[in-house]
Amino acid sequence: MAAVIIYPAIDLKDGSCVRLVRGEMSSATVFNADPVAQASAFAGAGFQWLHCVDLNGAFEGRSVNAAAIRGIRSAIAIPIQLGGGIRDRAGIEHWLDAGITRVVLGTMALRNPELVREVARAFPGRIAVGIDARNGWVAVEGWAETSEVSIGELALRFEDSGVAAIIFTDIGRDGTGGGVNVEATAGLASLVSIPVIASGGVGSLDDLGALASIPKLQGVVVGRAFYDGSIDPAVALALNGAD
DSSP states (O other): OOOOEEEEEEEEETTEEEEEETTEEEEEEEEESOHHHHHHHHHHHTOSOEEEEEHHHHHHTSOOOHHHHHHHHHHOOSOEEEESSOOSHHHHHHHHHTTOSEEEESHHHHHOHHHHHHHHHHSTTOEEEEEEEETTEEEETTTTEEEEEEHHHHHHTTTTTTOOEEEEEETTTTTTOSOOOHHHHHHHHHHOSSOEEEESOOOSHHHHHHHHTSTTEEEEEEOHHHHTTSSOHHHHHHHHOOO
16 A cells, blocks of 8 residues: 555553543543553554643643653654644644644534634744544544634645644544544545545555545544454554564
8 A cells, every 4th residue: 555654642641641432532442551652563563653642631721631641652663643622822832842743633622713823833843733523524622612614615725834734533433443534534535635634444455555546635543443453563664564
């Protein structure tokens, strides 16, 4: 398959690595109580990026798992993209100063797009927009609230803004391992010039292959499939050819 960046995911809840099903906090399964060890394992496997989400922070609107995130940053050398609970410029600058490579803004992208454009200009290559959708509509506040804004409408607000990437998650598939929404991902990638990273539902090597066939797709976030053994990280990296 064509090479894309594979982003192994660490989703943090109460200091542990967990996976949710469709974004429901009550569905959390703890896969590793030591996120630093998990991050080190991903880096040691050969991945070139890490995708990290502060789940508690996404619901509370502030960074909650900061100690774990700082521990991860200190333990590994590869770039980290971080989302969850980062809702203002002070929070963005805090994490960029702390060595986070790229900050992912979701709720802010809907609530305050001008500020997102402002920080994208101020910090080139270091700001990404997270577009999380339920049945085609953007969801925010830790996915607890669904808006009346469509995926494409929100994405187009950031054309020519300097945003480094759009991370698109189909909430209905996230954490299920039931397959990715290839059609919606391809549609988004064709609509905007901003690089798109796919997330949600990856459960097999076939899913990775289907995504890699999308023109202009930059990468894919993989979570539960690595934790439950559905996809062997070494095999995924080998088949990907280059990461």
